[in-house]
Amino acid sequence: MKEDQKNFLLFAVIAGVLLFAWPVVTNWLFPQQKQIASTQMVNGKQVAKPTPGTAGPTADSPSTMRDRDVVLAETPRVAIDTPLLKGSINLKGARFDDLVLVDYGQTVAKNSPPVRLLSPGGAKASYFAQFGWQGAGVQAPDQNTIWQASGTKLTPTTPVTLTAKSATGQIFRIELAVDENYMFTIRQTVANVGQAPVSVTPYALVSRGERSTDVDQWAAHVGPMAVSQGAAKYLKWSEVESTPSQFSTTGGWVGYSDHYWLTALVPDQRVPVSIQQRGTTAQTYQADYQLAQALTLEPGKKVTYSSRFFAGAKEVKLLDGYQEKFGISQFDRAIDWGWFGLIEKPIFYYLGWLFRLVGNFGVAIILLTITIRGLLFPIAHKQFESMARMRVIQPKMKALQERHKDDKQRQQQEIMKLYKEEKVNPLAGCLPILLQIPIMFALYKVLLLTIEMRHQPFALWIRDLSAPDPATIINLFGYLHFTPPGFLAIGVVPVLLGVSMYFQMKFNPAPMDEIQKQVFAIMPWMLMFMMAPFAVGLQLYWITSNCITILQQQWLYSRHPVLKQPMKKEAKAK
Incomplete structure (x- = not known):
């Protein structure tokens, strides 16, 4: 019990650091663009002079600034x-x-x-x-x-x-x-x-x-x-x-x-x-x-x-x-696609096609999410099959762990042998998440980089899918005249993201480990804070993905009922 309390305290400290340090990290990695007033310009300076010893043409330098x-x-x-x-x-x-x-x-x-x-x-x-x-x-x-x-x-x-x-x-x-x-x-x-x-x-x-x-x-x-x-x-x-x-x-x-x-x-x-x-x-x-x-x-x-x-x-x-x-050599590189250009460009062109089809970029992002989750569904199915097999062999794994508790190397060998015999891949559950990461980052880059997404509305108060949710709750959606600090600038859409993530995790099989339960309970609300500074379009993608995951889980649980059965706790040694 003391060890559990120690682990939970460590997790709470890490979670707190992440929560309060995240705005600093996002401002460094993904700083928000400054809003420019309709007639505002920063004070101009003289045009560039050549560095001494540098050859080439130069522009003149006006001595006075005028309207x-x-x-x-x-x-x-x-x-x-x-x-x-x-x-x-x-x-x-x-x-x-x-x-x-x-x-x-x-x-x-x-x-x-x-x-x-x-x-x-x-x-x-x-x-x-x-x-x-x-x-x-x-x-x-x-x-x-x-x-x-x-x-x-x-x-x-x-x-x-x-x-x-x-x-x-x-x-x-x-x-x-x-x-x-x-x-x-x-x-x-x-x-x-x-x-x-x-x-x-x-x-x-x-x-x-x-x-x-x-x-x-x-x-x-x-x-x-x-x-x-x-x-x-x-x-x-x-x-x-x-x-x-x-x-x-x-x-x-x-x-x-x-x-x-x-x-x-x-x-x-x-x-x-x-x-x-x-x-x-x-x-x-x-x-x-x-x-x-x-x-x-x-x-x-x-x-x-x-x-x-x-x-x-x-x-x-x-x-x-x-x-x-x-x-023109590399003219497309005027847009800084980066490493994921091979993923970003297809997403951009497909998203543009969906937009022309439906006339709303928010709806197009929802349809894009449905497409991606549909393509990943066979992998999700394999994941659930692997989870079901893992649940079935749990008693055998416990027996092996007890039998070889004094020989960790032999224990690992026997468990790997069991995986092979039962045709179970313990890492299969991570694959859909790993595949989602480059897709999420590619979509983020598409929303951030491409002017086609700039100032694109969705519905109600969402007038720019490439910007964060402007309806921040802490200042009563702008009725209170103050700007909340970054880590408290939570809009309605990030809250919906947290709620959808909560229900997605709630539909997952409850883990036996108490620390894991506490982590899963806190994670949706941490993600709510972490995602608040990001583009609404990206949050819309994630909310839709969570909703689809919940529906997929219900169908897959009907195919693999063993996953809904609570795992029995191991009896305490006397």
Whole structure:
């Protein structure tokens, strides 16, 4: 009895530590995204300067910060108008520095303004792309050059050409085109109408005046990234601040990955380039590329270099489609699928198909759960058969344990022999749980990573399945104006999860060991607290899975009634 009390006390201490330490662990592994007000932006800083000794193009650094609308009105512009994008191109410096994503609101509110991706230098949260040339013996256009445009609006059906002439006798053109989604095609041409040969190198850069307001986390990368030699490089902000990251590659791209948004410079995938990511201690950043070798241009000749610029939402099918259509190396890795990508992508595509079928992501998650549990049912059946056989041979096992109680090695040998003779696998009961773990994690990643799940409602107060349950009980569902601490932020859905887990365990055969009984009694309520910070969609999956398990148990108990019989306690030795 004292030993049981000691074990229970140890379990209680461990449970308490887990309960109160879990919010710290989840904030580290799975930090929640910050809510951004409809017009809020963090104070901007100057755009990135190159690290001393680092080669490559650079953006200018405005000395004063002004209101965005004021900055936009200071220079001539070409409007961008597509089904998914609105904004403008700055003719001063040929910059993409004004872009909003019209299909995505900043919040779940109906009147929420669209997400702003790009902003001009000199305004708060500056974030822009620039294309140009460098060279020897040539005065190439720079950030102060005013380009001449062939049109006033860039649309999927009306491309625009920008033209600039240099004092050294070259004509520069940038032909811009955009599709109906988020991909721009850039054709940079230079014609040498001068009297001497020149050496030129096309370049492109993305300048970012501050870090993303999204949280970089263990399960989903946010920050600088590059693809070089067929491998994705997920870089940290602090990493590129201390030392520029440089790569030489043929095929690949470079840019910045927010939680749901991406900017990516995609050079010609057949031409060797040098790409780099760099930053400053003032937390300003620049990603850029330039050709590995300069192009020599004789008088009367011209040369054209084609590249692409992606600026938009990280939609899975769209990224996969661009990767296949344009041969962009590892473009799908803009989404940090991680190790379980082979499981996550099929789950994503199947979940998307279910959503298109029923029109509600919550219902689609329920149908996904039914599908998964249906596929795992044969294994669950085997589990119950194994449990039934284990129950039948319990008397024989007790006899062996008593007979060889002084020889543990012989005891184990005899028990293993018994398992073999009776065709029993003692680990069969663990298999369904082990199979569920990667599925649960894959679903978590799908809900966390994919923008298709962002702001998707289910029913009643659940307006975003990718976020935790907002209806926290401790503050009376928001009627009391205070935010409860993380470990007490329990919503209605986590409570339903705990209740469903309680009844699932209650329908299981009661274990003989008192400590196990106490563990099983406490576990549902511990899980309720642990799962509260996770996405409602994941909790919905688990609740549905528990309900299906209860139904399966009732049917399987009818097939294996021996499991419902209480196990007899071993008589105490006199």
